[in-house]
Amino acid sequence: xxxxxxxxxxxxxxxxxxxxxxxxxxxxxxxxxxxxxxxxxxxxxxxxxxxxxxxxxxxxxxxxxxxxxxxxxxxxxxxxxxxxxxxxxxxxxxxxxxxxxxxxxxxxxxxxxxxxxxxxxxxxxxxxxxxxxxxxxxxxxxxxxxxxxxxxxxxxxxxxxxxxxxxxxxxxxxxxxxxxxxxxxxxxxxxxxxxxxxxxxxxxxxxxxxxxxxxxxxxxxxxxxxxxxxxxxxxxxxxxxxxxxxxxxxxxxxxxxxxxxxxxxxxxxxxxxxxxxxxxxxxxxxxxxxxxxxxxxxxxxxxxxxxxxxxxxxxxxxxxxxxxxxxxxxxxxxxxxxxxx
Numbered sequence: 001x002x003x004x005x006x007x008x009x010x011x012x013x014x015x016x017x018x019x020x021x022x023x024x025x026x027x028x029x030x031x032x033x034x035x036x037x038x039x040x041x042x043x044x045x046x047x048x049x050x051x052x053x054x055x056x057x058x059x060x061x062x063x064x065x066x067x068x069x070x071x072x073x074x075x076x077x078x079x080x081x082x083x084x085x086x087x088x089x090x091x092x093x094x095x096x097x098x099x100x101x102x103x104x105x106x107x108x109x110x111x112x113x114x115x116x117x118x119x120x121x122x123x124x125x126x127x128x129x130x131x132x133x134x135x136x137x138x139x140x141x142x143x144x145x146x147x148x149x150x151x152x153x154x155x156x157x158x159x160x161x162x163x164x165x166x167x168x169x170x171x172x173x174x175x176x177x178x179x180x181x182x183x184x185x186x187x188x189x190x191x192x193x194x195x196x197x198x199x200x201x202x203x204x205x206x207x208x209x210x211x212x213x214x215x216x217x218x219x220x221x222x223x224x225x226x227x228x229x230x231x232x233x234x235x236x237x238x239x240x241x242x243x244x245x246x247x248x249x250x251x252x253x254x255x256x257x258x259x260x261x262x263x264x265x266x267x268x269x270x271x272x273x274x275x276x277x278x279x280x281x282x283x284x285x286x287x288x289x290x291x292x293x294x295x296x297x298x299x300x301x302x303x304x305x306x307x308x309x310x311x312x313x314x315x316x317x318x319x320x321x322x323x324x325x326x327x328x329x330x331x332x333x334x335x336x337x338x339x340x341x
Contacts, residue, residue, distance in 0.1 A: 006032055006109040008307055009100050011085045011252070014041025015293045016283025017115035018069035019300030020307075024113075025076035027308050032109070033078055034085045034102060040066035041117050042284075043293055046133065046142060052293055065293075081107075088112070090256055094277040095317040110316070111278045111307040114257070114265060115300060116249040118284035118291070123155065123242055127211030135220040135239045136211055140164040141292065143241075144171045150238025151176065153222050155208055157184040161243035162194045168241065175200045176235065180207045180227050211240065248285050257281070264288060272303040278314070280306050 008024045010017050013035035024031040038044065046062030049055070055065075074080065081102060089099040090112070100107045120138035122128060128136055137143040140154075144167060152172035154165045157179035169175045177194070182205050184191055194200050205227035212221040218238040225232045248263045258266045258275040265281040267273055272280040282303035283296035 004108060005097055006030070006107065007311060008032070008111050008113060008304075009034065009098070009107055009109040010113045010115060011088075011100060012036065012041075012115035012117055012249070012283070012285070013039040013070070014043065014066070014115060014117050014283060015069065015297040016117070016285075016300035016303070017041075017113070018066070018073050019297040020113045020115060020282060020304040021073035021078040022069070022076060023301055023304030024307060025073055025078040027304070028077075029308065029311070031078050031113075032081060032107060033073070034081045034083065034100060034107070035070075036084050036116075037082060039070070039080075039082060041296075042120070042138075046139075048146075049142070049293065050145065051142070069297075085252055088252055088256060090253075090276045090279055091317075092276060093317060095314045096278065097317070098276075098278060110314075111280065111310055113272075113300075113303045113307055114250075114253060114274070114279065114281040114285055115283045115296075115303070116252065116285050117296075118246040118248040118264075118287075120242065121245045121247055123208055123244070125208055125210050127213070128242070131211050131213065131220065135213075135217070135237075137239060137241050138243075139291075140167045140241055140243075143239075144168050147172055147218075147238045149173050150218055151236065153178060153235065153237045153240040154243055155179075155240060156243035156245075157181065157186060157204075158243070158245070159186045159190050160245065162186045162190045164241055164243045165200055166194055166197060169197050169199050172238065173199065176237070177202050178206050178208060178222075178224065179204045181205050208240075246284070246291065250285060262288070272299060272306045278307075278310055280310075 007029040008031040010020050010033045021031050021033045043062035043066050048059045050059035083102050087101040097108050098112045148171045150172050151174045152168045154177045165175050165177045206224040209223045209225045214221045222235045250263045265286050272282050274281050280303040282299040284291050
């Protein structure tokens with residue numbers, strides 16, 4: 001094993017990546033975190049976070065939470081590269097060495113943890129980005145309480161959109177669900193449940209043309225266009241939730257790691273193991289269902305422990321010829337892990 005071969009490389013940041021970094025660093029594995037330019041994940045785009053344990057009396061804002069996670073991982077020895085991983089070359093041999101490319105730089109490691117997350121699909125209409133976090137949201141579980149007694153719009157027609165609408169109906173005085181077709185894509189049971197709720201209104205077939213700031217907070221305007229007649233109308237709302245799906249950020253491992261039809265990385269049962277030995281995946285990159293900061297952090301912990309156990313139990317393969325030929329690389333053995341809580 002050559003001196004430039006790391007124990008762990010973590011690709012991606014956010015709650016999963018930073019928790020994996022904390023646990024592997026505390027286990028004396030000295031991880032490298034290739035955190036990307038937009039480090040911190042989706043929580044960097046969030047204002048108050050009231051449902052992350054440990055922060056009573058108003059919660060904590062997303063960027064501060066991610067900064068604290070990053071600092072804690074750094075305190076135990078995590079190293080950060082604030083750049084984008086551009087490609088990977090993964091070994092299919094147990095104990096083999098993986099390569100992660102960051103532009104022209106190449107980093108090698110015995111294990112890799114994938115935590116690139118998933119992005120909310122955007123409508124791509126004027127005003128959406130400008131009002132993100134200030135009237136336009138993508139997570140009802142995160143932000144519903146801010147819109148108590150307001151008129152809330154949900155955009156989407158699948159099961160997730162109806163779940164968001166029913167959850168939001170507990171907070172808003174009215175929920176307006178907008179879908180571009182007359183028929184929803186959601187399952188019949190979900191439609192029946194949503195239609196049974198008196199304060200959910202279905203507005204179809206309409207598309208959102210733009211979001212306008214209106215007269216201030218909770219007085220935003222959604223400009224809608226009828227999909228058949230092109231007639232437009234303005235609807236005053238307290239806020240809007242976009243629920244048209246997620247896009248897992250798995251492009252870098254496309255064709256290398258097994259993914260499902262939607263691009264989420266497949267893992268083995270309740271573990272974080274992928275189909276490549278020594279490669280683990282955590283967070284929203286693998287999560288169709290929950291997509292919460294706390295669940296992402298939990299799976300980051302799992303990935304770190306899986307990587308630690310893999311390093312402990314998997315014999316090392318001989319150093320690749322490309323490393324041996326350099327002539328000046330000393331042999332480096334994996335250090336036993338310190339106890340973890």
